[in-house]
């Protein structure tokens with residue numbers, strides 16, 4: 486369906502009282518303070534040169550916080566990372582287009598929020614020896630450890646499921662299990678550390694038992710179409726195809742995603758899984774390669790049978806190429822996904838070979854829909870503005886005030902149940918688009 490409408494304006498802190506405004510005013514400064522504290526506390530763990538680096542990082546973070554709170558113009562990035570030029574060119578482009586430099590409270594929220602995390606990375610990159618430090622590492626690791634009980638519960642269930650699949654499972658059983666693992670991965674997205682400002686947000690109760698209670702909170706549920714898409718891909722080529730998962734957070738959410746991936750391979754629904762990780766620390770809890778390594782290592786060394794078994798298996802799957810890890814710089818740039826074919830044509834082409842691309846979480850959703858102020862009844866396909874590399878499925882709990890694809894009147898109805906429904910993470914969508922360019 487082609488609908489030609491002018492896209493709405495981007496969400497921005499310039500609209501007082503919105504979640505974007507509250508994020509820039511309160512949440513981001515709080516995250517920066519937390520980073521400075523964490524870095525400062527490391528002063529006894531390094532030698533003299535390291536201490537100098539820590540001092541310089543804290544200084545840069547404090548300066549950044551001050552720039553943000555006083556709505557200063559954004560400035561060029563000074564480090565020499567692979568993406569520095571792109572960031573600086575983008576800043577320049579925006580300065581020219583708006584005839585003024587972008588600033589924290591006036592510019593689009595998506596752009597300035599991404600820019601903040603890029604400046605945090607710059608603070609680290611400008612050090613002498615601590616250039617690979619992840620300022621969020623401790624937070625991510627303790628969130629994983631705090632979710633231990635829920636992780637064991639989920640992985641025992643996965644073990645049972647895989648055993649069942651080896652015997653026999655009807656088409657109907659498979660569909661039910663598919664639905665279950667997709668929902669697990671969906672609700673895993675409640676556990677991010679950026680929405681909680683870096684404070685504890687672990688999964689503490691068994692998720693599997695809660696799924697049926699949560700079902701009413703899935704306000705768009707395209708699961709049947711997602712299933713059909715994978716079945717069609719399989720029957721078209723006589724074998725299952727590649728599935729991509731654009732990952733989001735480390736900790737419990739990552740475990741739920743790996744369980745979904747394991748299920749897809751074990752049930753012969755996918756032939757390989759391509760995971761997309763972040764190339765640098767991002768939005769507090771997003772998963773990097775070193776978080777991946779740490780997580781797999783933790784699973785392998787666990788004394789829980791299911792955790793250690795799958796830990797070793799997953800290590801092997803990466804080795805034998807059934808699971809492939811990618812960390813393209815594009816995922817940590819400030820662009821909406823409609824700009825991917827321009828800024829990352831190779832990545833766009835790669836995604837095009839997939840039978841379906843799952844995109845996890847809120848930030849991926851914001852980038853899918855361009856973080857624009859869409860009417861809630863706008864069709865999902867329209868909000869994608871031409872981003873159609875392959876069939877897409879967003880698995881997202883709502884943590885920002887944009888959502889599309891709802892029936893008329895539905896947004897009002899949900900608001901009567903929870904006033905802040907768009908930002909609490911209590912509501913979720915499984916949104917699918919089958920269109921391919």
Ligand SMILES: O=P(O)(O)OC[C@@]1(O)O[C@H](CO)[C@@H](O)[C@@H]1O
Pocket residue numbers: 508512598674677678679680681733734768845846847848849851883884885
């Ligand atoms: O992408 P995720 O991990 O699901 O969420 C990231 C997030 O907490 O950060 C943004 C605001 O700071 C919110 O839009 C969003 O809720």
Ligand SMILES: [Mn+2]
Pocket residue numbers: 677679733734768770771846848
């Ligand atoms: Mn995240």
